[in-house]
Amino acid sequence: MAEADGLYWEDHGPREAPVLLLSSGLGGSANYWAPNLTALAQDHRVLLYDHRGTGRSSRELPGDVTIEAMARDVPILLDAAGVERATIIGHAIGGMIGLAAALATPGRVERLVVINGWAKLDPHTARCFDTRLALLRDSGVRAFLHAQPLFLYPSAWISGHHAQLMDEEEAQFAHFPGAETMQRRIAAARRFAPGDALKDIGVPTLFVVAEDDMLVPPHCSGPMRDAIPGAQIARMATGGHACNVTRADHFTMWLLDWLDGEEG
Incomplete structure (x- = not known):
């Protein structure tokens, strides 16, 4: 656990192993990657961090x-860890951060994995954000957090993990960054639109999508895959928006196979 220019970050795994920088979605927490x-971290050096704010x-x-x-926080974190390049694995907003970093500082990004992200806001996702913002503004933080699992997880997973989700809601409520910060983060995600610049990304890139994602339709990854030379797309039939959490073993095995192939 360390700090770099106001950023909380963690360092796990063998120090001389290939480096993975994991970036979470809207919540911004390093804890998202616990599963x-x-x-x-068995065979990789894993850097985690809480997003600024x-x-x-x-x-x-x-x-x-x-x-x-x-x-712009990516090179700050890599400098703090004493590494030149890393594979960025990002979920939603974290994946978009990876795309932006690969465009702005290509020498610092070795490979890129984007989980249920987008490069152009889809009307369905916009409608979901409208609903979440209305809850936050009109009903408050508690209502916003209580509804959050509906957008992240399949219904059966929510039913089977009710107690866990209630505990997480309490922790998230205690550490909520504030309504203004959350609204600004959502606004940033809505505006992200790199357009034709994606063709300039020259690192191995994998897009992971879940067919039953409630927040981001799986078709959002297709245009990004087509725009980036050599990019691949992997589809999970189930798992929801947070598929790396709900199907952690399957996702991690899949990811390690891809990483091993690229490292080999």
Whole structure:
């Protein structure tokens, strides 16, 4: 556990192993990756962090809260860890941060994995964000957090993990970054649209999608895969938006197979 320019970060796994930088989605917490950490850290050095403005990182946000601004934290973290390049594995907003970092600082990104992300806001996702923002503004933080699993997980998984989700809701409520910060983060995600610039990404890239994602339709990854030379797409039939959590063993095995192939 360490700090770099206001960013809380963690370092796991063998120090001389290939480096993975994991970036979470809207919540911004390093804890999101707990179901995957042990397996990934066996043969990789894994860097985790709380996004600026969230969790244990500084709650002060720059004036330009954009995905591109969030991507400027990537070289700060790599410098703090003493590494030149890393594979960025990002979920949703975290994946978009990876895309922006690969465009802005290509020499720092070795490979890229984007889980249920997008490069152009889909009307369905916009409608989901509208609903979540209405809950936050009109009903408060508790209602916003209580509804959150509906957008992240399949219904059967929610039913089977009710007690766990209630405990997580309490923890998230205690550490909520504030309504203004959350609204600014959602606004940044909605505006992200790299367009034709994606063709300039020259690192091995894998898009992971879940067919039953409630928040981001799986078709959002197709245009990104087509735009980036050599990019691949892997589809999970089930798992929901947070498929690396709900199907952690399957996801991690799949990811390690791809990483091993690229490292070999």
